[in-house]
Structures are given as structure tokens and as C-alpha cells.
Amino acid sequence: MGRRRLVGATVAVCSVLLGTACSTAVQGEAVSVFHDPFNVAGMPATDGPSGLRPGASGPDRDIEGSDGGRIDELAGGAISDIEEYWQTAYPATFDDEFSPASALISWDANGFDGVFCEEDTYGLVNAGFCYLDRSIGWDRGELLPSLKRAHGDMGVVMVLAHEYGHAVARQSGMADEDTPTLLSEQQADCLSGAYMRWVAEDSSPRFTLNTGEGLNNVLAGVISFRDPVLTEGDPDVGYDEHGSAFERVSAFQFGFTDGPNACAAIDMREIGQRRGDLPVLLPEDQTGELPVTEDSVFSIVEAMDILFAPADPPALSFDAAEADSCADARPSPPASYCPATNTLVVDLPALQDLGAQADPTDAATLAIGDNTAYSVLMSRYMMALQHQRGGVALDDASAALRTACLTGVATVKMSKEVTTPDGNTVALTAGDIDEAVSGILTNGLAAGDVNGETVPSGFSRIDAFRLGVLSDTDRCFQRFP
Structure with a gap:
């Protein structure tokens, strides 16, 4: 203001x-009448578990550079789960065969011997999809543990679903090397929302997600990845723009509500309409x-x-x-x-x-x-x-x-x-x-x-x-x- x-x-x-984000607790008082008829994108608002199912199977794929620890086990299992979703959803949406990511790569940002997408991973507290070789990688040393602390298992799953969204957008032709970052990021937000709907519908063999506090916590993670607020004269204006919290949560919700077809409809014109005349720069x-x-x-x-x-x-x-x-x-x-x-x-x-x-x-x-x-x-x-x-x-x-x-x-x-x-x-x-x-x-x-x-x-x-x-x-x- x-x-x-x-x-x-x-x-x-x-x-x-x-980065990391804090977990949230709803302080407003909820009453039973609010559970009916209002729901969550056509689903009942539910409590219950969120995270890795007891006895869930581990990764189906090898992870390069892995230390064999619990974080890599969780991340690899998340990738396998995400790929199981896209094995069916991709052909149904894009009328083509799904091609999984070429490789999974783990590193510790505190170590000196890792490489991802031709980049030294020392200090790389991040996760990403590499356009050069279609691999997906993550930092097991700092990033994923902080996400797990802040949001539980689903904080880790959410970020990897977003990165896999980039892979899907690239394979389907929704995005290419000339796609603005702002657009590609919100496409990936949307595609991760589509996968999270599948989990919330209890279709995932590895994870659960309740549509009450569990989904609230996932949304908190999406909000935490918003762009910083810049002034009109800041030299970083227009560079590597990802979107505001409002924009990124909206994109996630489009995918969660309407599935991956909604993600294909996101373009710069749609983002501009959603942004309207709202102020972007100070x-x-x-x-x-x-x-x-x-x-x-x-x-x-x-x-x-x-x-x-x-x-x-x-x-x-x-x-x-x-x-x-x-x-x-x-x-x-x-x-x-x-x-x-x-x-x-x-x-x-x-x-x-x-x-x-x-x-x-x-x-x-x-x-x-x-x-x-x-x-x-x-x-x-x-x-x-x-x-x-x-x-x-x-x-x-x-x-x-x-x-x-x-x-x-x-x-x-x-x-x-x-x-x-x-x-x-x-x-x-x-x-x-x-x-x-x-x-x-x-x-x-x-x-x-x-x-x-x-x-x-x-x-x-x-x-x-x-x-x-x-x-x-x-x-x-x-x-x-």
C-alpha cells in the first residue's frame, strides 16, 4: 500500500x-456447514494424511550421484509417481506418446564434485529441468530437506512436479527455447497442479494429499516462489520473470481444477488479462x-x-x-x-x-x-x-x-x-x-x-x-x- x-x-x-517457505495454520474458525455444499474444485474438502503412503514403493529409476539417503529415496519416488501420472495423462492430452526424462541427477550443494546441465553444483540450492539433455536434478543437501521441513513430503513432491512440468511443456511443444520465462514457469505451475489433483483424488500409489490443510500447505509453497517486488528503475526488471504469488497460485489452480488441457491455454495474452491493470513495479x-x-x-x-x-x-x-x-x-x-x-x-x-x-x-x-x-x-x-x-x-x-x-x-x-x-x-x-x-x-x-x-x-x-x-x-x- x-x-x-x-x-x-x-x-x-x-x-x-x-527456496524455502513456512508452513501455515489456518487461524480462522471453520464450521461444519462450510464443508457442504462448498468444496475444492469439485472435490470434498477433506482432512486426513498428506505425504508418502506407508509402505510405498521406492524409485523405479536410477539416480545419478545419489547418496542413497532418505531424501533421494523420496525424490526418486516422487519422480516415478509423476511419470506414472503422465504415462496416461500425456497421450490423453497431447495425443502422443509420453517420453520420460532422460536422467535423474542428485547433488549436494555443499559438495564440490557435482555437475548438472553443464553447471557446477557447488552452491546450487535448486532443482531444475535441463533443456540441453532433458534431465531433471535436485539439491539433496539444502533445498529438498528445507522443503520437507517446511511442507512435509508434499513440499518436495510439489517442486519436482513443477520441474517435470517443464519437461512436459517442452515435449508437447507448449514451450521452446524462445518461450518467455514468465510463460514457461506458469505453464509448469499449472501442470504441477494437474498432477496434484491426481494425488488428491487418491489415484497415486505412493502419495496422499488432503484438500484441507494438506493442499493449503502446497499452495503456501507455490506462494513462496513468487518474484521479488522491484522498483520501476531496477536493472532486473523483465529479467527472468516468474510471476507474482497471485499469478503462480492462479496457474496452479487452473491445472488442479481443469487438468492439463487448461495449461495449454496459458499464453502471454492470458497472463496479461489476468494481470490486468494491477501494479507490477513500485x-x-x-x-x-x-x-x-x-x-x-x-x-x-x-x-x-x-x-x-x-x-x-x-x-x-x-x-x-x-x-x-x-x-x-x-x-x-x-x-x-x-x-x-x-x-x-x-x-x-x-x-x-x-x-x-x-x-x-x-x-x-x-x-x-x-x-x-x-x-x-x-x-x-x-x-x-x-x-x-x-x-x-x-x-x-x-x-x-x-x-x-x-x-x-x-x-x-x-x-x-x-x-x-x-x-x-x-x-x-x-x-x-x-x-x-x-x-x-x-x-x-x-x-x-x-x-x-x-x-x-x-x-x-x-x-x-x-x-x-x-x-x-x-x-x-x-x-x-
Whole structure:
């Protein structure tokens, strides 16, 4: 979020290739009604195990350079599983015979004797598909252990499914040496999503994936691989671009929902339409972080008044205890909406904690910052608009996802500068949409009903938010009546 005269620290930076990511726990309260009728891309939202099945068979192929340890056993088993999926899915999608990767190569980034794709592997904390010889390789010393710690077995599987996605895209002709990195990366994200759907459907002989916290954790891994936020004058602009968290999660979800055919439909035009007018680069004079204060909260609410022009704008209170006395809604701190009094109640210290910027030197983070907090504030404002519109419930699953959708609408509107009555100019900046997506996944507060309850599936919450980003208010009410 940017505002002239009030800007703060820069946004967190994460590796644009591969790195670690933190595991997540949904803090919003899920209730049983949310399991039905809402689901995850046509599948029930389930709990249960995620990871390697007990007694699962090991790799079907040799691994060059392997130390024979557990990480290589897990990685090799993942590759065999991924190849089993593509043996059937590839001919069904591309009407051709599937050709497996030429070789599997393991190295320890702390060692001095490895080579992958004609590159010395010392310090190569990465995994990749080599276009030169169609091999797939991974660092067993640093990368895969960190992924396993952060996300369990499926963190390792997810990354290798992405790398195998590059192999599939190249073999099928979806990508070649002239394909922009931005496009090829999101094609691979999509193809990995298609494979993960197969696992979630219980078709994999080696792995399981529940569609609740298990899938949420996989999405957290996808988010952690987002591009860093750059300024307009940064020399790295346009170089090796992979995509924002919003873009990469969207691509993964396309594959998970609609299968590999959806991945073939991703091109630069589609990515451009998905990106729309959302800011990609920070202006030179802004950092992208607006400290959460009474002043800034007032400005955000005033900007929303201007953008949505409700007949009866909600009042704003910083007396957190006021939410406890609301006659028709429970508190949903750090921001609550009381329909009975048409009041937004903000617990400012808690909102400040929610918007505290992640350590920019720690790659093991999601995109957490000011808009993780402001998106929750905006969601409560959108709850007020739902109340004024009337005709819809505010305390059920539909309300939760409708709110996520409307918060997406508000996010796009706030990406344009709005001058408030006090003379401040408020606007979302590059990186803010990723902070909203991270919050929706990790705590679900911006996708909560009037009582702050949220659906258990982060996948469904993000899907609803994206619908709002790509459409409008009326579409949100139609989709979630």
C-alpha cells in the first residue's frame, strides 16, 4: 500500500527460483456447514494424511550421484509417481506418446564434485529441468530437506512436479527455447497442479494429499516462489520473470481444477488479462509499505467511501471492546463489522501485528506486510456493503466466500490512486495483492463471514478472491448468492 507523505519499509523478498517457505495454520474458525455444499474444485474438502503412503514403493529409476539417503529415496519416488501420472495423462492430452526424462541427477550443494546441465553444483540450492539433455536434478543437501521441513513430503513432491512440468511443456511443444520465462514457469505451475489433483483424488500409489490443510500447505509453497517486488528503475526488471504469488497460485489452480488441457491455454495474452491493470513495479519514490496507524486506517476507509459511495457509509471505531456488545454479530478481530450499528470496529494493536512486515532477509516467508492487514479491513467494509444491499445472509459459507470475492473487487479498485478529503493519496502498490493472497491462505480473515468464520479450504478462499479481482461486484453476488 502506498500513500504520499506516509511510507515505510520495503516488502519481503523471496527467491525467484526455489527456496524455502513456512508452513501455515489456518487461524480462522471453520464450521461444519462450510464443508457442504462448498468444496475444492469439485472435490470434498477433506482432512486426513498428506505425504508418502506407508509402505510405498521406492524409485523405479536410477539416480545419478545419489547418496542413497532418505531424501533421494523420496525424490526418486516422487519422480516415478509423476511419470506414472503422465504415462496416461500425456497421450490423453497431447495425443502422443509420453517420453520420460532422460536422467535423474542428485547433488549436494555443499559438495564440490557435482555437475548438472553443464553447471557446477557447488552452491546450487535448486532443482531444475535441463533443456540441453532433458534431465531433471535436485539439491539433496539444502533445498529438498528445507522443503520437507517446511511442507512435509508434499513440499518436495510439489517442486519436482513443477520441474517435470517443464519437461512436459517442452515435449508437447507448449514451450521452446524462445518461450518467455514468465510463460514457461506458469505453464509448469499449472501442470504441477494437474498432477496434484491426481494425488488428491487418491489415484497415486505412493502419495496422499488432503484438500484441507494438506493442499493449503502446497499452495503456501507455490506462494513462496513468487518474484521479488522491484522498483520501476531496477536493472532486473523483465529479467527472468516468474510471476507474482497471485499469478503462480492462479496457474496452479487452473491445472488442479481443469487438468492439463487448461495449461495449454496459458499464453502471454492470458497472463496479461489476468494481470490486468494491477501494479507490477513500485514507483521509485515508494516502498510499498504503509504503516498501520489510526491515520492510515481512516484514509483507507475514506478511500472506500469514495470508491463505493454507499448511501450510508459505515462508522469507524477504534474501541475494540465495542465489538463485544454488537447485537447481531460476534467480534472478528482485528477488524469487525456490526450490522446493528453499521460500525467498523478496529483493534489497532492487533491490526498492526497482522500487518507487520516479514523479515526481508528471510526467504522462508510468505508475502506478509501492510496489505495483509488492510485487506482484512477492506473485507469488513465489503461486509457493510453486503448488509446495505440486503437479501443475503452474512453468517454462512456463502457470505465468507462472497466477502473474499468482494475483497478482490476492492483490491483492484484500490490499485488506482484515490485522494481522500484530508488530501492524502491512497493506492495499492506492487506486492500488495500477494500480501492479500498470503493472508487469505494463512488466516482466512479476509474471507470470513460477519462472525469471522471461514471455509476450511484455502484453495476455495483464494479462488473466490481471484474471481473478484477478475470480475465485479455483481458477479460476486451471482456466484455466492
